[in-house]
Amino acid sequence: MGPIAAPIIVIATMVVVIIGLNSRYQALGGEVSQLEQERRELLQALGRAESRWARMLFPHRIEAALTRHRIDMIWPDDRLIVRLSEDEVFGAVFDRSLMRGEVASLSRGR
Amino acid sequence: MNERGMRLRFICCGGVMFLALLCLCMRLVHLHILTDAHARETIVANRTFTAKLDVARGKICDRNGDASILAMDIVGRDICADPSALVSNSLIQAVAASLAKDLDLDADRIERKLSVPGSRYARIVMKVHPDLAAKVEARELKGVFFEKSNVRYYPHGDFLCHVLGFVNYNGDGSAGVEQKMDVFLRGCPGILESRKNALREELYTQRGRYIPSMEGANISLTIDQFVQCRVEDVLDEVVAEHNAKGAWAIVQRVRTGEIVAMASRPSYDLNMFTASDANARLNRAIGYTFEPGSTFKAIVFAAALEEGRVYPDTKIDCEYGMWMHAGRALRDYHPYGILSVADGLKKSSNILSAKLELMLGDRLFYSYMRAFGIGQRSGLDLPGEEAGILHPVRNWSKVSGSRMCIGQGVAVTAMQMLGVYSAIANDGVLMKPYVVAEVHAKDGTMLHMGKPEPLSRPVSSRNAALMRQLLARVTEKGGTGRRARVKGYTVAGKTGTAQKAIKGGYSSVNHIASFVGFLPAESPELSIIVVVDDPQPIHTGGRVAGPAFSKIAEYAVRRMDVPASNHFKLAGR
Numbered sequence: 001m002g003p004i005a006a007p008i009i010v011i012a013t014m015v016v017v018i019i020g021l022n023s024r025y026q027a028l029g030g031e032v033s034q035l036e037q038e039r040r041e042l043l044q045a046l047g048r049a050e051s052r053w054a055r056m057l058f059p060h061r062i063e064a065a066l067t068r069h070r071i072d073m074i075w076p077d078d079r080l081i082v083r084l085s086e087d088e089v090f091g092a093v094f095d096r097s098l099m100r101g102e103v104a105s106l107s108r109g110r
Numbered sequence: 111m112n113e114r115g116m117r118l119r120f121i122c123c124g125g126v127m128f129l130a131l132l133c134l135c136m137r138l139v140h141l142h143i144l145t146d147a148h149a150r151e152t153i154v155a156n157r158t159f160t161a162k163l164d165v166a167r168g169k170i171c172d173r174n175g176d177a178s179i180l181a182m183d184i185v186g187r188d189i190c191a192d193p194s195a196l197v198s199n200s201l202i203q204a205v206a207a208s209l210a211k212d213l214d215l216d217a218d219r220i221e222r223k224l225s226v227p228g229s230r231y232a233r234i235v236m237k238v239h240p241d242l243a244a245k246v247e248a249r250e251l252k253g254v255f256f257e258k259s260n261v262r263y264y265p266h267g268d269f270l271c272h273v274l275g276f277v278n279y280n281g282d283g284s285a286g287v288e289q290k291m292d293v294f295l296r297g298c299p300g301i302l303e304s305r306k307n308a309l310r311e312e313l314y315t316q317r318g319r320y321i322p323s324m325e326g327a328n329i330s331l332t333i334d335q336f337v338q339c340r341v342e343d344v345l346d347e348v349v350a351e352h353n354a355k356g357a358w359a360i361v362q363r364v365r366t367g368e369i370v371a372m373a374s375r376p377s378y379d380l381n382m383f384t385a386s387d388a389n390a391r392l393n394r395a396i397g398y399t400f401e402p403g404s405t406f407k408a409i410v411f412a413a414a415l416e417e418g419r420v421y422p423d424t425k426i427d428c429e430y431g432m433w434m435h436a437g438r439a440l441r442d443y444h445p446y447g448i449l450s451v452a453d454g455l456k457k458s459s460n461i462l463s464a465k466l467e468l469m470l471g472d473r474l475f476y477s478y479m480r481a482f483g484i485g486q487r488s489g490l491d492l493p494g495e496e497a498g499i500l501h502p503v504r505n506w507s508k509v510s511g512s513r514m515c516i517g518q519g520v521a522v523t524a525m526q527m528l529g530v531y532s533a534i535a536n537d538g539v540l541m542k543p544y545v546v547a548e549v550h551a552k553d554g555t556m557l558h559m560g561k562p563e564p565l566s567r568p569v570s571s572r573n574a575a576l577m578r579q580l581l582a583r584v585t586e587k588g589g590t591g592r593r594a595r596v597k598g599y600t601v602a603g604k605t606g607t608a609q610k611a612i613k614g615g616y617s618s619v620n621h622i623a624s625f626v627g628f629l630p631a632e633s634p635e636l637s638i639i640v641v642v643d644d645p646q647p648i649h650t651g652g653r654v655a656g657p658a659f660s661k662i663a664e665y666a667v668r669r670m671d672v673p674a675s676n677h678f679k680l681a682g683r
Contacts, residue, residue, distance in 0.1 A: 029314030043166075047184040048240060054179040054265040059339040078598055078674040 158318075163300035164260055168326030170274060170287060170295075172335040173370075173547060176328075179265060180335070181274055181288070181380075183326075186261030187243035189213070189234045195253040197227040205251050209234060212246050236279060237261040239381075262288075264380035270338055272374045272393035273331070273492065273545060276383040285391065287329065287546065289493050294549045294557055297326030327557050330548045332368035337361055340665040341371040344640075348658045349375050352645035358394040358524055359640045359658070361666055364532045364628055366562040367541030369490070370636065370666065372396075396488075396495040399521035400622045400641070403608030403651070404458045404590075406517030408530060411455050412577050413478035414466040416569045422452040422580060426462050433461045436508035440464055456583045458590050458605065464512035472511045476503045479514075481568035483529045483540055484522060490543045491560070498522045517608055518616075524624075528639040531603065531626050533566075534581070535634035538574035540565045578602050582631040593656035594625050596663045598674040602634070603627015603659070605651035610644070620644050625655035629663055635672040638663055 055061065066073060145153075170181040189209070196202045202224045210217035213235055223232050237259055238246075247256060262277040275286020283292035300323030305316040345357045361371040374394040378386030392398060414420045431445025442460050454462030467475050479485065485500025499521035501510075513519045525543060533540040542563040549558035569577070581602035584591040590605040606624040609616035623645050628637035640655040640662065648654055666672075 026315055033312060033314045044185045044240075047166075047182065050179055051182060051184055051263055051265050054182070057178055058266055058269070059336050075668045083673060 157305045159304065159306060161302045161304075163302055163321075163323045165297040165299045165323035166260065166325050167262060167277065167281070167297060168295040169328045171328065171330050172333045172338070173331060174335070175330055178335050180270060180331070180333075181262065181264050183260050184240060184263045185258055186240050186263070187238050187247075187256040188236045188259045189238055189243065189246060190255050190257055191224055191232050191234055192253045192255070193224045193226045193229045193232050195230075196224055199252060201252055205254060208249060208251060209246065209254070212249075213238070213242070239263060267379045267381060268377040269342065270333060270335070270373070271377050271380050272391075272395070273333065273369075273372050274380060275493075276380050285494070286393070286492060287331065290491055291329055291546060291549065291558075294327040295329065298324040300324070325552045327549050327551045329546060330550070331545050332363075332370065332547045332560065333372070333545060334370050334669060336669050337662075337666045338371040338373065340669075341373045341662050342375075342377075344658050344661045345373055345375045347661075348640075348642055348645075348654065352642060352648060352654050354642045354645045354654075356394060356643040357641065357658075358398070359638065359662060360395050360524055360528050361662065362528055362532055362543060362637050363670075364535040364541075364634045364637050367532070367543045368547070368560070368562075369543055369545045370670065371662075372545070393492070393494055394524070394641075394643075396490060396492060396523050396525045399496050399498050399523055400643075401520065401608045401611055402517040402522050402527050402624065403606035403622065404460075404517060405527055405604045405606035405624055405626045405651070406520065406522070406530075407455065407458065407463045407515065408534065408577065408581065408604055409478055409482055409484070410463050410466045410470070410475060410515040411451065411580065412482075412534060412569045412573060413470055413475060414451070415573045415576055416478075417470060417474065419469040420451045420466065422450065422576065424451045425449070426451065426454060426465055428454070428459050428461045431461075433464070435464065435468075435512055438509050440512060452580050452583060455580050455604075456586070456589045458584075460516045463515045467511045467515035472503050472506055475511055475515065476500075478568055479520070481540070481566050482533060483526055483565065484520065488523075488525050488529055488543050489565070490525060491546050495525065496523050498526055517606060524639050524641050527624070527626055528637055531581075531628055531639070532637040533568060534574050534577045535602075535628040535637050536574075537571040538569040539567050578628075578631050578634070581627065585627070590650075590652045591625060591627070591656055593652055594627060594659040594663075596629060596660055596667065599629045599663070599667055599672075600631040600675040601627055601629045601660075601663065602631035605656060607649060607651045621649040623649055623651040623654040625651050625659040627659065629667065630672065630675045632675055636663070636666055636670060638666070 166183040169176075169179050172178045172180060191205065196205055202221055206217045206220040206224060209215065209220055215235065220234055223234060226232060239261060243256060246254070260281075264274065264276075271286075273286050275288035276284055277288050278284045281296065283289040283295060288295065301319060301321045302317070303319040305313045305318075307313055341359050341361060345359055348354060348357050356375050358374040359371070360369060362369055372393075372395050374392070376390045378390040383391070415422075420426075425448050428442060428446040428449050430447055431442045433440045440460055444457065446457060446459055449457065449459055449462055451462070451466070470478075479500060485498055487495045487497050510519055529540055529543065542565050544560040546558065546560050548556060548560070551557055581604060582600050583589055584604055585595050585601045586592070591601070591603050594601050594603055594605075603626055606622070606626070608622045608624075609618065610620040610622060611617075612620070622641060622643055624639065624641040626637070626639040628634040638659055640658045642654050642658070645654045
């Protein structure tokens with residue numbers, strides 16, 4: 001190989017690499033643009049779905065659906081409702097002194 | 111052909127190709143180096159573009175968050191047409207008729223827009239919902255085309271219209287929460303600077319500047335859409351049943367000041383706000399002032415008890431229905447003799463109330479009214495709130511105090527009136543009302559949070575409790591508010607039947623009927639006001655607004671899981 005051949009090969013290699021990278025870059029750019037477009041379309045579809053969902057959940061629609069399926073819903077009688085206060089829940093399930101200890105240790109840990 | 115000829119032909123072809131290549135190179139050199147700066151700039155400018163990236167406005171949801179969207183942005187369509195194409199094909203009438211049918215518009219108006227033979231562009235209707243636009247698109251009308259545009263969409267039409275408000279065609283919030291929270295909702299549009307190819311497609315690799323848009327923040331309201339729906343249904347029923355000009359109602363949580371529901375009739379479709387008039391757009395709950403009538407008496411009773419001038423069993427002469435004071439007669443609807451203070455409130459005696467005001471004196475009574483928030487805006491986070499009318503004491507006549515204490519000569523909004531009763535329900539503490547619970551950026555950052563905020567304490571806890579007991583008697587047998595009762599709950603409240611002020615006096619046929627109260631009286635959670643404008647022929651607060659209150663309260667306590675009154679009795683509270 002002559003003294004000119006080596007630089008020519010290096011330059012040619014570099015040109016091939018640059019062309020390769022550039023085409024890859026172009027392809028990725030195109031892909032990003034396409035994905036951006038897809039995202040926009042998906043967001044639009046999401047918006048449409050959300051608006052339909054919101055309409056479906058409207059109280060009048062729910063009532064109409066219940067009527068259509070012959071479901072008659074009533075509120076439970078107040079005597080049938082069991083309300084538990086925070087104290088009652090903690091008192092029944094946990095040892096409250098232990099809970100206080102845990103909370104205290106958490107506070108100290110900060 | 112001999113070898114010489116072949117060579118000649120080869121040289122000629124090579125020469126031609128060389129010349130062509132040389133011309134091409136020269137042209138390139140000319141374009142890239144020798145072209146003057148102005149022409150180069152024009153070429154670059156033609157390929158370069160700067161676009162403002164659309165930004166979606168934030169969503170508005172009720173207290174349950176994303177599950178119940180009340181306002182949102184969707185990508186809709188502007189429906190446009192090419193008038194010259196339609197004119198040349200004589201399609202104007204057919205296209206106008208088809209569009210009018212699909213879009214529920216006036217065909218003549220569309221025809222007028224399209225009858226411009228020289229024009230290539232006419233926008234027929236802006237911001238059409240994508241589903242409707244798709245329906246029009248499916249007809250494949252010649253000369254009609256579509257442009258994308260962001261549409262502010264309200265899935266439930268006129269539901270909660272006065273609280274939500276609307277966005278005008280420039281994208282500015284123009285009423286309600288849309289206006290008040292516009293700075294959070296509108297977001298910030300992005301910028302894209304890039305180049306495009308001959309097909310007008312963006313060359314991503316030559317993108318210069320890209321600042322993504324910052325979407326608007328989402329807002330959660332304190333409103334519960336189920337309670338709101340019930341309130342609106344009840345108001346529609348009341349307006350129809352009593353031939354009323356309008357009606358409005360508010361439901362509030364007494365401990366925090368949160369507004370659970372707020373509705374006003376007449377209403378308007380938010381998706382077609384341009385078709386509505388100012389009367390329909392008025393949020394009467396905060397923007398309409400009226401003389402409250404007897405509901406206002408609670409202030410003078412609370413003040414007299416607070417000042418220790420009377421006790422619930424103090425006896426006062428009610429003058430058998432007619433009392434002359436400062437040369438003017440004051441009458442009771444029903445004549446009474448001696449009544450206790452407690453019974454005076456239950457029977458809604460004007461004379462007893464006026465005598466309490468005299469015991470207090472004008473200045474003291476005025477200070478109580480101010481402490482209860484009368485004559486000033488409540489600070490609700492909605493635009494368009496009125497302050498009402500409360501003249502300073504120096505402008506009062508000798509009879510002003512005795513009339514104001516029965517709700518005449520003073521004008522309030524429903525929000526202010528509800529505030530008075532909420533304060534009594536909340537151990538005497540007046541809370542600032544609010545409808546915006548939270549504002550969240552897209553990344554979840556909390557930008558704003560509505561918090562309970564006390565404004566004043568007009569009466570002590572002890573006297574507030576006493577007032578609750580007295581007001582609870584109003585809905586008992588013999589009281590004016592019997593029809594406001596709710597099964598299982600003790601309701602405390604007051605009826606109001608106010609004659610409407612007309613030029614030179616009061617109308618004898620036009621009234622404002624109202625009921626305001628709270629429940630359960632033992633440990634109040636919700637306060638509610640219902641106001642009906644000009645009901646006919648029945649016009650009393652007890653018979654018109656009382657039943658509406660009952661219907662709303664009955665639903666609201668179950669929906670908000672408010673324990674029944676026997677729960678407190680059993681618990682000994």
